[in-house]
Amino acid sequence: MPYQSTTRGSTVAIWVPALLSIAVFIADTRTPRGVVLCTAYIPLIYFGLQFSRARMVFLYAAIASIMTLAGAFLKHPSAVTLWMLLTNRIVNVAVIWWTAEQLFQHRVVREVLAQQELMALRQDAAGKASLLATIVDSSDEAIISKSLDGTIKSWNRGAERIFGYREDEVVGRPISMLIPTELLQQEAQILDAMVHGRAIEHFETVRLHKNGSRIEVSITVSPIRDLQGRVIGASKNLREVGSRKGTEAMLAAVVNNAIDGLLTLDEACNIETFNRSCQEMFGYAESEVVGRNINMLLPERYYSEHAGYFADAHRSAESRNGASRAEVNGRRKDGSVFPADLSVSAFQLAGNRHFSAIIRDITEKKRAEEEAANYTRALVRSNQALDEFAYAASHDLKAPLRVIDNASKWLEEDLEEHLTGEIRENMQMLRGRVKRMDRLLNDLLAYSRIGRKTDADFFEIVSGDALMKDVLSMVTSPAGFEITVDPAFAGLSLCRMPLQQILMNLVSNAIKHHDRKTGRIDVIVDPGEKMHTFEVRDDGPGIDPRFQARIFDMFQTLKPRDQVEGSGMGLAMVRKNVEVFGGTVAVESDGRGSIFRFTWPAQQPDIERAVVASTAGAPA
Structure with missing residues (x-):
């Protein structure tokens, strides 16, 4: 039976045991002396537990004891002697008081345990309230509570950062101080939704900073209820979206103005985004490709090969090896095919797999590589020609020099008696020039072979x-x-x-x-x-x-x-x-x-x- 912690006993705890005890007393006096009905008083003690004071059970035990003893003298005569009857009644009185004592101890123990449990619950609630207050106060979002009449009741640090007001400057003041005049009707609609218990999620609007500037915010509003479930106020979570929108706009501008083609695809390789460079590269407008498969941008004969790149990208993402990269062929809207450098990365977004692809037209690069290859081949031919020239210079050109050197010596010997000093000097100068020419050819040959002959x-x-x-x-x-x-x-x-x-x-x-x-x-x-x-x-x-x-x-x-x-x-x-x-x-x-x-x-x-x-x- 549940206990009632009231200052007065309940009406049931007074009148029901009184009626029952009278009924038992009358029945006891009407029965022969050998019949004992006083044990019926024991259940009456339990009614003492209905009072806030545990000792009330002893009052009921005393009443039951008096009625038990009184009944012994008012019973009809019988063969049972009076002392036997009194002994029986005394035993019942002892049972009544023992029961009262047990109920009292049980009540005390229950009250102590209940008090300890209540204290534990209060401490736990206080800890949770403190933790919740810390979380709320340290949140980057503005968390504000207000009453149904629009009065601000609480104000966290996030609200102070976003709006510039301190807590003591706003608590107790109307929430309308944060709302532009032309948007006050929105607040009335929000309060109406709260009165009817409806939440509002991610509602984007404008609010006022302390300095008068306007702030773009996203608002989530939830009703606050009391223990009886009645709506008594509202909790507002506000997040700045102006900077986020600016960042998103900047990111979109960067992607859209990138030199390389950037596109994203879903798991089925259907195109989700298609930047401006992609549009110029392939000749398609974004509206013509979004939602369609990537195969529309690839030559048909390469379908299976390109599918492997996306599988490689997924495996690379799982093993954290980065992107899958390869040279591929792209197909423009007019059907022409061009070489491209493709880099594919896989990523997860909202639990779904997506792909990001970077495409670069390498037509000019391929053309430059072909020109470089042609230049290399031409250089090889030129080097070969230079080698041939060096060979000729070292053999064919040096042969006439040897003839000139030898001929000058022969002439000098044959015309020895006819040579003047000036002629002899000229002949020596001639042979010196031959030696210089020979040295020049040798050096030219050595220079031509530097870096090519080892x-x-x-x-x-x-x-x-x-x-x-x-x-x-x-x-x-x-x-x-x-x-x-x-x-x-x-x-x-x-x-x-x-x-x-x-x-x-x-x-x-x-x-x-x-x-x-x-x-x-x-x-x-x-x-x-x-x-x-x-x-x-x-x-x-x-x-x-x-x-x-x-x-x-x-x-x-x-x-x-x-x-x-x-x-x-x-x-x-x-x-x-x-x-x-x-x-x-x-x-x-x-x-x-x-x-x-x-x-x-x-x-x-x-x-x-x-x-x-x-x-x-x-x-x-």
Whole structure:
């Protein structure tokens, strides 16, 4: 039986046990003395539980005890003696009080447990209320509650951020302070919906900031009900959509103005979006393709091949490997076919699979590649012709020079007695010009083969010390010249060719063009992780800045060839060798002395790749 926590006992708890106890008392007095009906008083004790005070059960137990004992003296005489009857009644009274005590203890325990449960529920409710308040207050959205008359009751930080008002500035004031005058009717409609218990979701409208500016917002309104289910107010969630719309507009503008074609497809490969570049590329308007299958943009013979790209894109998305990319063929509205670069990515949106595709027309790229291939073939033919010319220069052109040299000697021998000093000098000058021409042809042949002809020396690795010993052994150094080599060469491993030829040319030039009988030449190296830097320094006459850019050109000399023997090809070959292997060369001279500086790959694999790249396509 449920307990009633009231200050007064219920009417039932007073009158029902009174009537029942009278009925039991009368029945008890009308029965013979040997019959005991007083046990019927025990259920009356339970009515004491109907009162808010637990001790009321003892009052009912006392009443039941009095009526039990009183009934013993008012019963009809019988064979049972009075002391036996009293003993029986005393036992029943003891049972009545024991029952009352048990009910009292049970009531106390239940009340304690109920109090503990109530406290736990209150603490839980307080914790949840605190958590809810924290969530509401930290939300980026504005969460506002109001009464049915439009008065603001609560205001979170999101509302403060969006509208600029503090909580103490708005609570208790009408919600209309946030609404433009021309939109007040909307608020009346919202309140009417709340009174009838209807929610409003994602209603986009305009509200006012504290500074008077208008804010585009999306509003969700829900009714607030009391425990009886009556609507007593409304809760509003407001989210700014102005910045979102701006972002969406910007994104749409970027997509629509992208150089590449951008389109999206659903899982069945039906087109969902089709940007402006796609429209220009394929010749279709967006309305002509949206909702149709991607196959309309592809040549029929490639249907199965293109379907595989989208399957690959899905597998790539699942394994997080990125997009599937391939060169494909597209079909324009007029039926013409063009090559395209296609990149496909799969993504999930609202639980559904979609594809994004980037398409680039590579017609011009293919045309450029074909032109480059033609140029390469032409270059191979040109290199072959150059080789043939170099062969002719080294054989066919040198043969007449040998004849001229030999003929001049024969004439000089045959006409020995008739030659004057001037004629002998002219004959020597003739043979000198023949030697110069022969040297020029040799240098021209060597220059033509740089980067195209290699031998075992290009892959031979020697120590830096050994390389410099070979260089100095092949350079004719006058007695008054001192050549020093940087100790850093000792710790380096270098390829023999063409590095040996480069250093030999630079050292020889420093000696050849020196203006004194004595001089100093320093060969220095600065080891690097990727590139070594070499320098050849001299204390010669220096190089005028006007000529520094020209000295690396073919056939360029700073002095007449009659003064300095040379073909003018040495520095040109130095530059070509250095650049073929990915280095740079430069000269510094400011007044007296010159510094020739060049860089060279530090790693042998880099040199080997340069050799392979430079000889690719060259005829054998």
